[in-house]
Amino acid sequence: MIKKILVANRGEIAVRIIKACQEMAIPTVAVYSEVDRGSLHVQMADEAVNIGPAPAIESYLNMDRIIQVALQKGAEAIHPGYGFLAENAEFARRCEKANVVFIGPNSKALELVGDKVRSRQTMKKAEVLIIPGMKRIPTDYSEYEIEAQRIGYPVMIKASAGGGGKGMRIVQSPKELKSSLEAGKREAKSAFGDESVYLEKYIEEPRHVEFQVLADNYGNIVHLFERECSIQRRHQKIVEETPSQALDSTLRAKMGETAKKVMKVSGYNNAGTVEFLLDRNKEFYFLEVNARLQVEHPVTELTTGVDLVHQQILIASGEKLPFEQGKLQQNGHSIECRIYAEDPHNNFLPSSGKVLFLKEPKGPGVRHDCGIYSGCDVPIYYDPILAKLIVWAENRELACQKMINALNDYVILGIQTTIDFLKDVISHSQFKAGKTTTSFIKMFFDKWKGKEKTEEKQKLAMLAAAFVNYNKTYTKKSGVGPQEEIFSPWQSLGRWHLGGKK
Amino acid sequence: MEFEFLIDNILKRISLEKKEDRFIITDAEKIYEADIRFTSPNVVSILIDGNSYQVYYAKDKEKQYIFFEGLQFLVQEPLESGEEFQEGEEKSKEDELKVTAPMPGKVIQINVSEKERVRKNQTLAIVEAMKMENEIKSSIDGRVKKVLVSVGELVDSEKPLIELEP
Numbered sequence: 001m002i003k004k005i006l007v008a009n010r011g012e013i014a015v016r017i018i019k020a021c022q023e024m025a026i027p028t029v030a031v032y033s034e035v036d037r038g039s040l041h042v043q044m045a046d047e048a049v050n051i052g053p054a055p056a057i058e059s060y061l062n063m064d065r066i067i068q069v070a071l072q073k074g075a076e077a078i079h080p081g082y083g084f085l086a087e088n089a090e091f092a093r094r095c096e097k098a099n100v101v102f103i104g105p106n107s108k109a110l111e112l113v114g115d116k117v118r119s120r121q122t123m124k125k126a127e128v129l130i131i132p133g134m135k136r137i138p139t140d141y142s143e144y145e146i147e148a149q150r151i152g153y154p155v156m157i158k159a160s161a162g163g164g165g166k167g168m169r170i171v172q173s174p175k176e177l178k179s180s181l182e183a184g185k186r187e188a189k190s191a192f193g194d195e196s197v198y199l200e201k202y203i204e205e206p207r208h209v210e211f212q213v214l215a216d217n218y219g220n221i222v223h224l225f226e227r228e229c230s231i232q233r234r235h236q237k238i239v240e241e242t243p244s245q246a247l248d249s250t251l252r253a254k255m256g257e258t259a260k261k262v263m264k265v266s267g268y269n270n271a272g273t274v275e276f277l278l279d280r281n282k283e284f285y286f287l288e289v290n291a292r293l294q295v296e297h298p299v300t301e302l303t304t305g306v307d308l309v310h311q312q313i314l315i316a317s318g319e320k321l322p323f324e325q326g327k328l329q330q331n332g333h334s335i336e337c338r339i340y341a342e343d344p345h346n347n348f349l350p351s352s353g354k355v356l357f358l359k360e361p362k363g364p365g366v367r368h369d370c371g372i373y374s375g376c377d378v379p380i381y382y383d384p385i386l387a388k389l390i391v392w393a394e395n396r397e398l399a400c401q402k403m404i405n406a407l408n409d410y411v412i413l414g415i416q417t418t419i420d421f422l423k424d425v426i427s428h429s430q431f432k433a434g435k436t437t438t439s440f441i442k443m444f445f446d447k448w449k450g451k452e453k454t455e456e457k458q459k460l461a462m463l464a465a466a467f468v469n470y471n472k473t474y475t476k477k478s479g480v481g482p483q484e485e486i487f488s489p490w491q492s493l494g495r496w497h498l499g500g501k502k
Numbered sequence: 503m504e505f506e507f508l509i510d511n512i513l514k515r516i517s518l519e520k521k522e523d524r525f526i527i528t529d530a531e532k533i534y535e536a537d538i539r540f541t542s543p544n545v546v547s548i549l550i551d552g553n554s555y556q557v558y559y560a561k562d563k564e565k566q567y568i569f570f571e572g573l574q575f576l577v578q579e580p581l582e583s584g585e586e587f588q589e590g591e592e593k594s595k596e597d598e599l600k601v602t603a604p605m606p607g608k609v610i611q612i613n614v615s616e617k618e619r620v621r622k623n624q625t626l627a628i629v630e631a632m633k634m635e636n637e638i639k640s641s642i643d644g645r646v647k648k649v650l651v652s653v654g655e656l657v658d659s660e661k662p663l664i665e666l667e668p
Contacts (some may be wrong), residue, residue: 166633183635186573191633198655341632350603350632356567357544357562380607384632413567413574420572445658453573462516462566463527464546464557466505467538469566
């Protein structure tokens, strides 16, 4: 068994991995950038090392430095989480060379599936259905132009090295192609350090259905059923669930077997996810392999009872899979909401700053994977994901209700978050009916406005503000419990304008 | 007594009196009685007309946040130059010609240079935060008077990036 693990990530996923290590009694080493000194993962780990300045390229993407820290600290393995170096074959190779276990697939498989162009060729050979698209990364613009015409508009620009919506854009017509390509390349470069992008046919109104796979180092492969991740904004998943409302047991088994085949022909080991697009006619196309632990992995954990991070560590330690396909079952329904530091009232602009207050939702069947705390700073440099709220219930209807209640019980003050927006998404009649497609948000939430702040509610807010500000100052002076004080604001309310009109 | 606040950048007034252990809120039409108390850190409980509200609050420098029933309010003290805008009116943009970033971030591209003519909605610059690029567009047909930042610079949401002239 691995004796010490370096977690090469930050935020909620680093915390999640550290917790799994603690459960397995494996000491952890956190790495952090200069702006992350106060981060939760740094505080939770047994050891923590500063690996450089804030920009990811100089810290969380600094391969040599991270491997050097692992060697110095005697960490036998590195868990990359998701994003950053998680799907970087070069990093996996360097780990292998340095004799550090990369908790993920072997570098060869990673290189193959991580290169979305090459992996599509492999799948084509294995007779896995794929979406029409480019065969290679073009060297000049005219090639993109010709290919876009061949595939037919609308086309999708995708980052070769990426995922998570970064660098991805839909191009509706030839005249948008150039500027979209430039923007896509820039985003790909800053997110993954690689600006290669390619084009593929954009299939309208599909469902995004993916299969979780576990493969050990001895050729044993199982799938842990599907996750539906159709609810997306700007091609970024925001709500995920399992089981999918679009699958019956026949289709589920067929897709699951295809997912296993994809991993087999790729020579894949450890945890990975095979993404499909499912169209209206229940035809499914292979999209890509996510060669990492996924953001949305908890919904699989809650419905199968398998801890995927534990399994990743066990597989990386050379253990065999402890179960066969036939032993795995889906139980109940699970939904995840991603909580982003984005302002849904203002075009989803990123919202950085200090988290002044956090109240985490609690209750039976409620899980909160969280990277923040009251008082922490959310820097501008990284992904806006703050936390994930996951619920489990016996069926989908109850899970929806549980999610709404949990979102109602969730407070983050100081920065803007998507909590409000998610509440309305889960409450939407089409969502409740299970009619989820990747255009759901665009169709129903394009002109979303939050709940109205009526005059009455504003009064209440002012009442609370006056009360809170007055008592705070007064308590300091008198040192007596605020409830017993007489309301005498004259001495303490200097900062508020009194008496109204001047 | 009357309090003035900026609630979500809008100037508002409220009249409050303390009577024994209750607060009296006087409205144009109505008088409310409120029972307010601190319950736990960052939480006050308010009872008005038998309705119960659990209100969360937090403060950072001049900015205070009040939250209840899924609504978040930004509460600030009125600016010294409070006369500039009228009660109930949205804070008028001091200078439409000063282009600011909508959020803190890093300038990754400046698309225009001084003296250049620009059209409404033309992209002037790109500011990145949390790995999302945000295009900063011109609000007018006009000319670039001054470029105030350079590529790579970190900017907050108040700092002008570019000055335009009609």
